Amino acid sequence: MTHQEVAMTTHRTDAQVVFVGYNAAYLRAIDGSVPDGSVVVLEEPDIIRKRDLRDAAGRFGCLERIVPTSYQQSAGALDLAAELEARRPVVAVVPGLEYAVPAAAALAEKLGLPGATEHAAQALRDKARLREVCDAAGVRGPRWREVYGPEDILDFAGDGPVVVKPANRQASVGVQLLDSVDAASAARAWERTSSADEYEQVPDRALTWRFLAEERLRGPEYSVEALVRDGEIIFHNVTAKTVIPGPYPVELGHLLPAPLDRATQTAFETAMRALIGATGYRTGILHAEWILTDSGPALVECAGRCPGDYLIDLNDLAYGTRIRLALIDLLAGRPVTLPRSARAVAAIRFLAAEPGTVTKVAGTHAARALPGVRDVEVDVEAGQEVLPWTSSWDRAGHVIATGPDAASARRRALDAEATVRITTE
Structure with a gap:
């Protein structure tokens, strides 16, 4: 993102950006690049209590306050539209979490702001509804x-x-x-x-x-991250995924942009346009997961919010972007210009350990010193229990690396992963 684009995000000091759902990684990434106190988060009262978010506004300069309201399978957030607007003009509504996608779209519609549309958001939030609209439109699945x-x-x-x-x-x-x-x-x-x-x-x-x-479809797995404005793709990346074997398909690693030939790249672009048309999606970000079958990409599922698994960070490293800021500008109706090609390749590997109680974590400093390594984070410590992987929440940390090509980025991430040692008993 250029300095001019960042400035477009920050020039309205009298306005506010509303996040539906508290996302600390998003707030951390934009803190200092948007005006202090310009962000308001809507969050479920129970989640505020469970995640100890009552004092979260003090953690980020950009965050003015967290407003308790119901939004998961609820229209409660819509009741705040008039109050939010009366306080300060709302320039954008951002879905902070997966469960917030329908409420964010509905609130944006009520405020007359760009967004997914409530119809599209409901389909993205429910895989059965997504299958119905995709089947009707001929999207392979x-x-x-x-x-x-x-x-x-x-x-x-x-x-x-x-x-x-x-x-x-x-x-x-x-x-x-x-x-x-x-x-x-x-x-x-x-x-x-x-x-x-x-x-x-x-x-x-x-x-x-x-x-x-x-x-159960067979074939390599990919995801597509796309920014969309008025139903048209303005940024598109394909990520190669690695999933653990066995009954629980938890992601072990990602590599982007995926090393694909032109025909396969075109097939993914065509599939994404068909998905956008099937759902009626208008403006925002999509994270679609696909299996590349012998007949072409087949849809696994699609989310209408920033992807997890550090995929936004990987995209930023590979393309030189700041996608979270670009998404705010997009949802505010401002011009956004993004690169069409990557300048590097980025890879992530998620850390695993034998199930048991952690006794020692070693090698993090050595891993950070390896060529091309951008981040090393271990999410467990001595005395903590490590469980077998059944979902993304069970992973023990991650390493991120970049390189000039796919082979070097993958090798550097694997080297960093092997250097970190989590001992359990």
């Missing part, structure tokens, strides 16, 4: 069925491979890959999927969860 118990899973799968997952959760929570299905495995899959929980991420009130069984 797996066979699927909404399921209400183990009998439905068994009936759909027969004895073949199947994916069982929640339709409206996040972070791979509850997702399982089954090579074959019988009555016992269907019952276990249903119990694990339907009982999946995210204590700090959801309010205590009863929420409605839906569940899917899908055909």
Whole structure:
């Protein structure tokens, strides 16, 4: 992003940007580049309590306050529109979290601001609705069925491979890959999927969860990060994903931009345009996950907010951008210019450890000193329990590296990963 573009984000000191959902990484990234006190966050009262966010406004200069309101599967945030506008003009509404996407889109519509549209956001937040609109528009994807118990899973799968997952959760929570299905495995899959929980991420009130069984597709996995303005893609990146083997498809690493031939790159661009058309998405950011089958890209799912897994940071390193600032400008209706090609390749590897109690963490300083390493973060410490990976929340940290090409970036990330040693017993 140019200095002129950053200035466009910061020139309205009398205005405010509203985030639906508290995202510390986003706030940290923009702090100092937007006016002090120009950001307001709407968050669920239960989540404010669980995550100890009552004093969060003191952690970032840009954050004026956190306003308690309901937004997850609720229209409560819409009731604040008049109050927010009366205090200071709202220039943009940003979805801070996955569960905030519909509320952010609805609030933007009510305030007359650019956004996803409420219709598109509802489809992106619910994989069953997304399948329906994509099937109707001819976007390639797996066979699927909404399921209400183990009998439905068994009936759909027969004895073949199947994916069982929640339709409206996040972070791979509850997702399982089954090579074959019988009555016992269907019952276990249903119990694990339907009982999946995210204590700090959801309010205590009863929420409605839906569940899917899908055909298990085969092929390498990719994601596409795209900025969209009025239904047109203005920034597009394809990321190669590495997923752990076994029943829980948790990401082990990412590499971007993915080393693809021109025909495959074009196939992903075409698939993204079809997805945008199918959902009626207008303005904002998309993070779509695909499997590259023999017939071309097939949609796994798509989110209408900044991706997790440090993918925004990887894009910024590879393209020389500041995408979080660009997204605010985009949602404020300001001009945004972004590069069409990357100047480097960025890679991330997520750290694992044998399940047990952590006794020692070593090698972090040595890993940070390796060529091309940009970040090393360990999220566990001595005395903490490490669990087997069943979702993204179970990973023990990460390393990030860059290089002039895909091979060097991947090698540097793997070297840094091998240097960090997490000992458990």
